[in-house]
Amino acid sequence: MKGSNNKSNHSFIDKIKETDTFKKVANSLNELNKHSESSSTTPNDPQDEVDYHFTNDTASPSSEKSTSSDESLLDSSSSSEAYKSTKNGSDEDSTDKPMDEEDNRNIKDEDTQGAKENEKSSNKGFFYYFDLVFLITKRVIIALFILLIIGGALVAGTGLGYFVSLVSGRDVPEHAEMVQSVHNISSKSTMYYAGGEEITELRADLKRTPIELEDISPQVLNAVIATEDEYFYEHIGIVPKAIIRALFQEFTSSPLSSGGSTLTQQLIKQQILTNEVSFERKANEIMLSMRLEKAMEKEEILESYLNVSPFGRNNRGENIAGVQEAAEGIFGVNASELSLPQAAFVAGLPKSPIAYSPYTQTGEIKENFELGIDRQQEVLYRMFREDYISQAEYNEAIDYDITQDFIQRQRSEEKTLTYLYDKVEEQSREIISRYLYEKEGYTAEEIAADDQLSSKFYKEADREMRMNGYNIHTTVDNGIQVAFDEIIATHGEELGFDRSYTYVDEESGETLESEIYPIQNGSTLIDNKTGRIIAFVGGRDYESSQFNMAMDARNQPGSVIKPLLIYGPALDNGLITPATIIPDTSYSVPNWDPNVGGFVDKEITNYGTTTNRWMTAREALTKSQNLPAIRIHMNNREKIDPLSYLRKAGISQEAALDNEIENASFGLGGFQTGPTVLELTSAFASIANNGKHVEPFLISKIEHLNGEIIFEHEQNEDTVFKPETAFLLQDILRDVNDTGTGRGTEEQLNFSADFIAKTGTTNKYNDIWYVASTPEVTLGSWIGYDTTQLDVEYDYGIHPSTRNRTFWSRLMNAAYENNSTLIGADKSFQPPTGITEESVLIKTGMKPGEVKIPGGATVTIGGDTFTEYFSKEYVPGTTTYDFPIEASDAELKKFWSSYVQRIRDEQEAERRAEEAAQKAQEDAEQDASDEAEQQETGSSESTKSDTSSDSAKSTEPDESNSSSSSTTSEESSTESDDD
Numbered sequence: 001m002k003g004s005n006n007k008s009n010h011s012f013i014d015k016i017k018e019t020d021t022f023k024k025v026a027n028s029l030n031e032l033n034k035h036s037e038s039s040s041t042t043p044n045d046p047q048d049e050v051d052y053h054f055t056n057d058t059a060s061p062s063s064e065k066s067t068s069s070d071e072s073l074l075d076s077s078s079s080s081e082a083y084k085s086t087k088n089g090s091d092e093d094s095t096d097k098p099m100d101e102e103d104n105r106n107i108k109d110e111d112t113q114g115a116k117e118n119e120k121s122s123n124k125g126f127f128y129y130f131d132l133v134f135l136i137t138k139r140v141i142i143a144l145f146i147l148l149i150i151g152g153a154l155v156a157g158t159g160l161g162y163f164v165s166l167v168s169g170r171d172v173p174e175h176a177e178m179v180q181s182v183h184n185i186s187s188k189s190t191m192y193y194a195g196g197e198e199i200t201e202l203r204a205d206l207k208r209t210p211i212e213l214e215d216i217s218p219q220v221l222n223a224v225i226a227t228e229d230e231y232f233y234e235h236i237g238i239v240p241k242a243i244i245r246a247l248f249q250e251f252t253s254s255p256l257s258s259g260g261s262t263l264t265q266q267l268i269k270q271q272i273l274t275n276e277v278s279f280e281r282k283a284n285e286i287m288l289s290m291r292l293e294k295a296m297e298k299e300e301i302l303e304s305y306l307n308v309s310p311f312g313r314n315n316r317g318e319n320i321a322g323v324q325e326a327a328e329g330i331f332g333v334n335a336s337e338l339s340l341p342q343a344a345f346v347a348g349l350p351k352s353p354i355a356y357s358p359y360t361q362t363g364e365i366k367e368n369f370e371l372g373i374d375r376q377q378e379v380l381y382r383m384f385r386e387d388y389i390s391q392a393e394y395n396e397a398i399d400y401d402i403t404q405d406f407i408q409r410q411r412s413e414e415k416t417l418t419y420l421y422d423k424v425e426e427q428s429r430e431i432i433s434r435y436l437y438e439k440e441g442y443t444a445e446e447i448a449a450d451d452q453l454s455s456k457f458y459k460e461a462d463r464e465m466r467m468n469g470y471n472i473h474t475t476v477d478n479g480i481q482v483a484f485d486e487i488i489a490t491h492g493e494e495l496g497f498d499r500s501y502t503y504v505d506e507e508s509g510e511t512l513e514s515e516i517y518p519i520q521n522g523s524t525l526i527d528n529k530t531g532r533i534i535a536f537v538g539g540r541d542y543e544s545s546q547f548n549m550a551m552d553a554r555n556q557p558g559s560v561i562k563p564l565l566i567y568g569p570a571l572d573n574g575l576i577t578p579a580t581i582i583p584d585t586s587y588s589v590p591n592w593d594p595n596v597g598g599f600v601d602k603e604i605t606n607y608g609t610t611t612n613r614w615m616t617a618r619e620a621l622t623k624s625q626n627l628p629a630i631r632i633h634m635n636n637r638e639k640i641d642p643l644s645y646l647r648k649a650g651i652s653q654e655a656a657l658d659n660e661i662e663n664a665s666f667g668l669g670g671f672q673t674g675p676t677v678l679e680l681t682s683a684f685a686s687i688a689n690n691g692k693h694v695e696p697f698l699i700s701k702i703e704h705l706n707g708e709i710i711f712e713h714e715q716n717e718d719t720v721f722k723p724e725t726a727f728l729l730q731d732i733l734r735d736v737n738d739t740g741t742g743r744g745t746e747e748q749l750n751f752s753a754d755f756i757a758k759t760g761t762t763n764k765y766n767d768i769w770y771v772a773s774t775p776e777v778t779l780g781s782w783i784g785y786d787t788t789q790l791d792v793e794y795d796y797g798i799h800p801s802t803r804n805r806t807f808w809s810r811l812m813n814a815a816y817e818n819n820s821t822l823i824g825a826d827k828s829f830q831p832p833t834g835i836t837e838e839s840v841l842i843k844t845g846m847k848p849g850e851v852k853i854p855g856g857a858t859v860t861i862g863g864d865t866f867t868e869y870f871s872k873e874y875v876p877g878t879t880t881y882d883f884p885i886e887a888s889d890a891e892l893k894k895f896w897s898s899y900v901q902r903i904r905d906e907q908e909a910e911r912r913a914e915e916a917a918q919k920a921q922e923d924a925e926q927d928a929s930d931e932a933e934q935q936e937t938g939s940s941e942s943t944k945s946d947t948s949s950d951s952a953k954s955t956e957p958d959e960s961n962s963s964s965s966s967t968t969s970e971e972s973s974t975e976s977d978d979d
Helices: 002-017 020-038 071-094 101-167 175-183 218-228 240-251 263-271 279-295 298-308 323-331 340-351 370-385 391-399 419-439 444-449 451-467 478-495 558-572 617-622 626-639 642-648 658-662 664-668 677-688 723-738 800-818 889-952 959-978
Strands: 190-192 198-201 310-313 319-321 470-474 502-504 511-513 520-527 533-537 581-584 587-593 598-604 613-616 692-694 699-704 709-712 717-719 756-761 767-773 777-784 835-841 849-852 858-861 865-871
Touching: 198 419, 218 263, 218 298, 218 340, 218 370, 263 279, 263 298, 298 323, 310 323, 310 340, 319 323, 323 340, 340 370, 340 391, 370 391, 419 451, 419 470, 419 533, 419 699, 419 709, 444 451, 478 520, 478 533, 478 800, 520 677, 520 800, 533 677, 533 800, 558 617, 558 626, 558 642, 558 664, 558 677, 558 723, 558 756, 558 767, 581 617, 581 626, 587 626, 587 664, 598 626, 598 664, 613 617, 617 626, 617 723, 626 642, 626 664, 642 658, 658 664, 677 692, 677 723, 677 756, 677 767, 677 777, 723 756, 723 835, 723 865, 756 800, 767 800, 777 800, 858 889
Parallel strands: 190 470
Antiparallel strands: 190 198, 310 319, 470 699, 502 511, 520 533, 520 777, 581 613, 587 598, 692 717, 699 709, 756 767, 767 777, 835 865, 849 858
């Protein structure tokens, strides 16, 4: 590289040497060299020789003597010759005759004169060298100057080429297009509902009221020109020396910056280009400024500048643009009525509008506004310097107290904004920012890693959105959103009481009371299949708090997370079925304790009572029992990655950190931060959408006023569960409203639908959740306070969960009334082809059969069965010894011991029953035999009796024989009963 640079430098020098100017300079220096050699007093002294050497064809080493006619040289030469002649003559005469005193005196006089002449000649030699050095220096300087001009021309040519390269990629706009862009000061963006109804215009940060130049005080015009562009009426759009000065300050990193932009350039930057700091943007600004000067008159440019430039804030705290808004918003007068001090103050604002503004963002007058005053006095001085005002006017204006003219704060008349407006504005800015940086070749990762780039594109997007006119189409249903807003306004108080809490001040030790916190609600209604946000409730009261409880607030999810994190993953991997048996008995798990700095055993409890029995997974989820759920969770963690299911369902890293899965309470919704209402509702919707999660979205399309579509939503979905898993969850969660924790909710609806649902309550009632879906939509509702210091209590004597579900029912009724088709009340969840119905044992949730138990014994298990839905992939097999999830050894031993004993008892009972039945049969047979025998015996005795009766007719009955016969009969009967 070094050699390459030297070669380049030599090439540049060679080109300079080939110029005529350089050749002339070289010849002149050679002539000067010749002159110096010919006039040297000691030519043999090499130190007195002057020889210039050049390495080109026009100038070569010279040995000729110069024939200079310099007067000093002539004088010196003649004096020397005269002296020599006189001296030589005297010597010749002295050989012929002696010298007398007069001759001696004459000789002395001549010697003295000669010494003087020699001294004079010596002095002339000094001036000669001085003149020679001066002459050489002068010509060298001239040569360098010429070289500088040539080099400057080359640099200028290079700079021009660079300038051309900067602007070459830009399409030069037509004059009419530029004029339209400059005059386009009211291209506002508009928001629309999904049906095309207008929500509102996007408020511009710079509130404007355009006026004509003739309606502006001449003092303002003079002040702006004197301060911002003193050559405004003379230049062609740019001031070259100002640009050069600015460039010099840039390249030298000067702490001073005088600026180089004319009013025309500033107008171009504001209306056509951006505030980007780059040479390319500056080059385009210069080109377009010169072009604009040809398309518009000076007065038009000045008028546009004064109508579009920012002027800080007004007394309502609004950002304002244009001199009319500044006059009205700061001094309460029209722009034509501004006094000299007022005009100077207004004219100074555009340089740094917010810093110089006398108002805060709330419209209050700043405690310190010295910057604005200093700027005003600078403007007045420049007006005086440029002869726009006299000395007397300047003095009077400087002494005037401008602060007395500032008008007092006034409440904004702008209509109340909403949570919907804020969220649409926020997301639109993000979308436009992404559009801008991707157009310049940046990636999202690069922007996220560079704060300056992120800030740059954020500002550009904000300006673009407010200034250049876009139609922003949302997914929100007009009728349903309006109804939601009315419901929260009308029934918000029914959610619970407003509360405060007491705390101890750490410094003073005093017990203090906090501010009053209203109970809050966040709700979202989304489309299961598309992810579009149909409507939402952002909070109780936008005016008191602009924090969006539906989309920005994060809260612990409670038991709503169970089907997503516990039951769903377990069903998806065949670790459980809806019929799987899980003990609802005491259970402890290792849980992280920050006070200890490690894991400690923590006993899990149910929200309600502990049944101390075994139940199916269906029953456990329906009743939201914690003990069975945590058992499944602990089993899941050893075999699968439950957290991956949450990620696929849209639960972000911000909501649930990766390492939180190590904490057992995470399975019950004990998150450090937690999801937003939108996140959790969207995740739950993946169950209703047959296992597919679709990313929720609010903005469907953004298009420019010229028709260009810069953004259109593309659906992004991910498979969370298999369709079979999703259906099993659907079928279980149907029971929540029928026999589980959501009982009574559907009775409050004005329509019937196939609902799946889940409730959730966090520790001490910090967060109360209810999320439910039809096959088409999902509505989630959360109530709580915007502080963890307060819990939701039994206000109005009603359980917090009941109050939340009542509010949810109001929202769902409103949605149905406004768009029943959207709700999908006529549809139901259908089983996919991978689902089957099978009968399993009530005792084990598996098939009957032989079971090997510890010790080698084999038990045949059977009993009553029930029918359940199963995935064909995971139909239960024959009952195994350890069929319950996470049952302890003692529990298993007790169950099987009890079962074996029960089987034995049943077998013994069965044996006895069989014996009794056999005995009964034998007895019956004996009785029948006896009866037959008796009948036969009775017939024989009857014959005998008839025979003997005739012989006994004359005698009395024999009582003893009768009694004996009766006794015998009774004894026979007794013996028969005993058998």
